[in-house]
Amino acid sequence: MEITNEYIRERLVEKFGEQVTGFEESFDMLSFESPKDLNLKVLQFLYDDETLKFRFMTDLCGVHYPDNEGRELAVVYHLHNLEANVRLRFKVFTSVAQPDVFSATALFSTANWMERETYDFYGINFIGHPNLIRILNVDEMDYFPLRKEFPLEDQSRIDKDDEMFGRGEIFQ
């Protein structure tokens, strides 16, 4: 049986009702979201269901939307049904004030490092993670660098004198 995005959507709505929202299709991939305390239930349902069979976690990452009050941080899961070759994007949102999301490590071993990376960069606290410590950055760091409040250096700065870089004379 071919699994279409429409079918996945129907199954999800059938199971979770109005708790799954934000259905969207961009570049052929179905994307939806659920409340953050439901994330494991949704993942488990997608994993267990005999027709959906989303049993391969391709990717897990965080996103920071600073203007999204109350739901600034997102955790994005990319799942793949290898048999029917269908991909799916699933998101949960959480606030910066209380960035607690349940860990998917019990279901997918691959989520272990991906969640550590997401914690490292966004400070999302994965409840139930066996070893939630920084992975790419140094342990002493006390902030989460991929959040938008840490902008990279502005390229148009004027206090940065070109002369110091041996280029000043040319443009005068």
Added chain:
Amino acid sequence: MSEQHIKLPEGSIEKQTTTLNLGPTHPATHGVMQNILELDGERVVSTEQTIGYIHRAFEKIAERRPLYQITPLTDRLNYCSAPINNMGWHTTCEKLLGVKTPKRVDYLRVILMELSRITDHLICNSIVGVDSGAFTGFLYVMQYRELVYEIYEEVCGSRLTTNIGRIGGFERNFTNTAFEKIEKFLKEYPVVLKEFEGLFLRNRIFMERLMGTGAISAERALNYGFTGPNLRAAGVDYDVRVAKPYSSYEDFDFKIPVGTTGDNYDRWLVRSQEMWQSLEIIKQAYQKVQEFKGAEAEVYHADVPEYYLPEKKDVYTKMEALIWHFKIIMGEIDMPKGEVYHSVEGGNGELGFYLISDGGRAPFRLHFRRPCFIYYQAYPELIKGGQLADAVMTMSSLNLIAGELDA
């Protein structure tokens, strides 16, 4: 024996474990990875990995850069097969921007991608040889990787960090010399590969070192998110080139080699088989490229002036071209809004790009699915209970590239 005859007091040296720091840089491991091994004699009891020694804040930098300025960053991911990273990035951009590439461009890309797959596998396989004490293979194949690097050089001017593509195609057409070099490679390489396989395939020491070590079952490999040769060695025939073809891979006829046991030897075999398949693909693609005649044979990029850079000679001589070049590089043209996930079959697995565009000139968020990052977390499970020497072999046969691991 000793346990039966000598009664050692509890907690004595026999029962104690040793902690050994293998790395961050160690002659037996490649790249910058630290393994803190707990050893009982020679046997690995448990292990912990530390990575991030060459972390470059890749994703953060990408959030301030327009599309073209991200290209050189992707070269440095898996530097053993830089063109694949490049093509992966450019096809992602094309998907987002809705650029359709001509067939000839696709075929040329396939040629380059398969060439780089060959170099990637060649390095990995020969390094596995080196780690088991067989230096000859490594020494021997280097000059044939060189042939591929010469092809890159002919196509784009650089060898390692290639920057080989453009959005919509290539910077310049393949020259006749490039085609000659490809032909030369196609002619010479099978003989070399055969000999290379002959060095290892039935070598007693090599087999004893590799067989049965670092094995993983298909089920665990899937749960760990393995892709590429490492997953196929466990017996799952998942390949992005077939599952979701990009760059006209659907036009080619090739097999996906799979293993059975998922151990180090199978991984080596799968890579070896894949090189043969890559050669087949290159042959077919080369044939198809040759079929283009006349004006069609001159096509090397899509007709998308808003994203495709003007020719270099115009940039140097014409003001408008210079301005236009500048505008594209600085990303003056806003990207369409949207979220795109695109993946290609990299040298060592599924290399994915997840790009969120909010309509600005730089991505709002760019995340790389790096295959190495995913393999390495399974490492403790792969080497547990094995010998220390097997741990080194397992590490090299996973094809870990530090540049990609740390991103």
